[in-house]
Amino acid sequence: MGGMTAGGVDGGRNHAANRGGAVPVRSREAAVAGGRPVGPEGSGAHRRGRLPLLSRDGRTIAGLWLVMLLMGVTFALLQPVWSRVDEAQHFHYIQYLYENRALPVEGETFISPEVVAVSQDADQWGWYPAGTISQPVRLDPAEWTVVPPGLDSHDREQWVRHNLWYFNYEAMQPPLYYAINVPLYAALPGGIMVKLYGMRLLAALLASLMVPIAYLTAREAFPDSRLVTLGAPVVVLLAQGYALNMSQVTNDALATPLAAAAILVLLRMVRRGYSTRRSLIAGVLIGAAMMTKMTVVFLLPVALLALLLPLVYGREAIKRALVNGALIIAPVAAMAVPWMLRNISVYGDATGAAAAQPLMSSFFASPLRNMESLRINELLPTFWFGEPVFPFPFWQVAWVPLLAAMVMALVGMAFYFAHSYRLHVRDIRISVVFLTLTFVLGVGINL
Template identity: 25%
Template sequence: MNKLSNTYIVGVSLILLVYLAIGTLYAVNTPAWQAPDEPAHYNYIKHIVEHRSLPILELGDYDQKYITDLIRRGFPHGMSIDLLKYEAHQPPLYYLLATPIFVAFDGSLLALRLFSLILGACVVVLSSMATNLIFSRNLPITLSVSGFVAFVPQHLAMMSSVNNDSMAEVCMVLGLWLIMRRTKPWVIGIVVGFAFLTKVTVYALVVVAIVAAIYRIKEREVRLSSLLQLLVPSLLIGAVWWLRNILVYDWPDLLGLINHSEVVVGQPRTVDWLDKFGVLGLSLRFVQTTFNSFWGQFGWMAVPMKPILLRLLTFLLIVIVIGNYLLLKVRVLNSSVDKLYWLVILSTLSIVILQYLQYNLEFVQHQGRYLFPALLPFALFYVAGLRGWSRYLEKHWPNYSYVWYWIPVVYIPTMAILSVYALYFTIIPAFA
C-alpha cells in the first residue's frame, strides 16, 4: 500500500511539474490580451487597486465594435484596453486574491497569468485526489485523469491567462472532493459559499451538494438537519454578494446579470443566429464549435487547432464511446464504485451541460471552456473509455494483462505533447 501511495505522489508530482513548465510557456508566449476577455478581467483587478472598491458595470463598458477592432488589429499600443470593463458584474473572490499580486509586481500581466496557473495546479491536484478516492485501487486511472485535466490545450491556455475560471474550478473540484469524502456539511457549505463569490458557472456546485445531501439522508447516513448545515453557511456567504448587487443594480438583480444583458449591446444573440442559419445550421455550428473550442480554439475564438488534429480528436471520441460501452458490458465500474460517487459525477456533468445550453439560449457562446467546471467528469469519461479497451485486451490476451492495465496512462504524454504542439504550431504562428 505504501508503494502505491509513493507511486501516486511521484506520478502526480511529475504531472504537476510538466503542467507548470508548459503552462509557463503558454503564459510567456501568448501575446498580451490574446485570451478571451483578458483585458476586462485585468481591468477589474486594476479598479480594485486604484479605487479600493469593487467595480460597477455600467452602460458603455461594453463596445462590440471597439472590441472587434482591437482583436482584428492585434491590440496595438495606440488603442487602450481601459474601456473594456464588461466583466465588472463578476463575483469578486478571484480578483481580490489577485490584487496583492497586481500590487507586488506593479500590474505585471505575466505575474497575474502565473497566479492563475498556480490556481490551475490546485485543480490538477484536487482532480487527482477526487479520482484516487473513486478508484483507490487503480493507479493508472488516477494518473490518467490528472494528466487529462492538466494538458487539454484549451484548458491549459485558460489556466495560464487572467480570468476567474481557475478559481472557479478550484471551488468546484474542491467541493466535489469534499462531498465524495462525506465531509461535514458545514465545511462543504463554506466551499459552496466561496463558489458563490467566484463565478456563476460554478453555482452548479450547490445543486450537486443538495442532491448528494438528499441521497445521504435517504440512505440514513445523516440526519435531515445536515441539509440545513450545508445551506446556512453557503447562503450567508453568498448573501454578502447578492445584497451588494441589489443595492447597486436594484431588485431583483441578485447576480447583476439583468444589468449585464442591458449593457452588452451588440453581443451576438441566439435568436438572430436562428433567423440567419435556421435550427439545423445553428445546431451544427453549436456542436462543432463547442467540440473544437473544448480542445483548442485560442485567442478570442479565432485560432482553432489544425483540422487534422480535430479530426483525430473526433476519432478519439468515437474510440472512447466504444470503450465505455465495452466497460459497461462487463459492469466493472458499476460494481466497484460507491453510488454516491456516481451520483456526484453524473449530476455535475448533467447540471453543467444544462447550464451551458441555457446560456446559449440567449447569447451565442459556443465555447467549450464553459464546460470546464465539469472537466473532472469529462476526464473520467475519456479515461474510462481507455480502461474499457484495456479490459477487452486483458480478456483476449491475458498474458499481457499488466501491459493492458496501464494503457490509460498513454493520455499523459499524448496530451502533454498535444498542448506543446498547439502552442508552437498554432498559437505562436497565428500571432507572429
C-alpha cells in the first residue's frame, strides 16, 4: 500500500503518461500519482532487490557482522567484572526476576550477597576501577537500610554517596531485556561468573545486529551509493565505545538495535508509503524498545514525523495518515500502558522517576548548563572510545581527526540542504530530511 509500482521510476513515468501527465526530470521526489508516491529516490532495482549472502555486498556485510561479533565477544570476555557502570545492578535485576518471580522496586531492593561477593573478589565498587578505592564498611545486608526520611539535601547527598552501591538503582527500568535473559540465567550451569559471561555474550550478539541494520538503513536512504551503504556499518565497527559498552550486561544492548530497527521501518514508510504491515511492525518495535529502556521515547515523535513527511511531500492523504498512526500507537499502548499503570501504583508516577530521584539526584543534581556540559564532554569518549568515565587512554589524541570528520559531516549536510532548497524544497530527499530530524530529536530529547 502506498509503495512503488513494479517498474520503479519507469513504471511511475508510464503511469503518469497514461494520465496525460509528465514526470519532471528535475525532481523525482515530487512525482506523485493520486497523492501517493510513484517511485523512490535512486534505483528501484537496487532498493527492492534481495541481498544474497553469496553476492559481493552480502559477503561484505556478513564479514563486517562477524568482525563486530568477534569484537563484542572479545570485550565481553576481557573487560573487568561488573564493568564500571551499573553492570552489577543490571545483573542483579535478572537474578531477582528469576529468584522472586517479581520485579524489583526502586529505592527498596538491594543487590544480592552473591553480587557483593563478586565485587569483593574483584575489588571493584561502583564507578571506580578495581583496586582504586577501599571496600565499603557495611558489607552485611542486615545493616543496609533505605534512605532515611527527613534528611536535608546535604545530609542526604552524603548518605547516598556512601550507600548507593548496595541499592539496585536500575530497578526502575522496564523489564523486557531482563525477562529475555531469565531463561539463559536459568539454563547456564555453574556459579554466578558463568551466568555473567553467558549473558555478556548474549549482549554482544544483540549489539552486533546494528551492522546489518545500519546497512539496510543506508541502502534505503541512498540506494545508489555503495560508499554510503557499506560505509555505515563500517562506522558502527569504528565506534569502539559501542562495542565495549554493549558487551556488558546492560539493557542498552537490546534497546539500541530495537530503536534502530524501528527507525529503519519508519524510513521505509516515509519512502515507500504507508502500509498496515509497516505501521504495525513499527509500533511493535517502538513498544518493545520502550519496554527495554524509556529513553527511546523519542521514537514517538519520530513516528509522528514519519507520518507527516509524506503529507508535506504530497505523497499521502490525511485520512491514511490518521489510520496508520492509530496502527502504530495500538501496539505501543498495549505494551507501555500496563507498565506505566504498574509504576503509578508502586511509585505514584508513570516512569518511577519519583523513586529514583532521592538516590540519583545526589549524583545528577547539577544545574542544567553544567549537566549539558558534562554530557557533551562525555560524548566523544563514550561513543567512540569506551567507558564514559574511563575511556581508552589514546582517545585524547584520536578525537582531533574524529571531531574534524564529524564537523565535515555537519557542514556537508548543511551544504546539501542549502543547495537543494535553492532549487526546490521537494528536491531535498525525503529520506535525508527524515534521518536528519530523527537525529535532532534523539539527541535533543536525551542530551
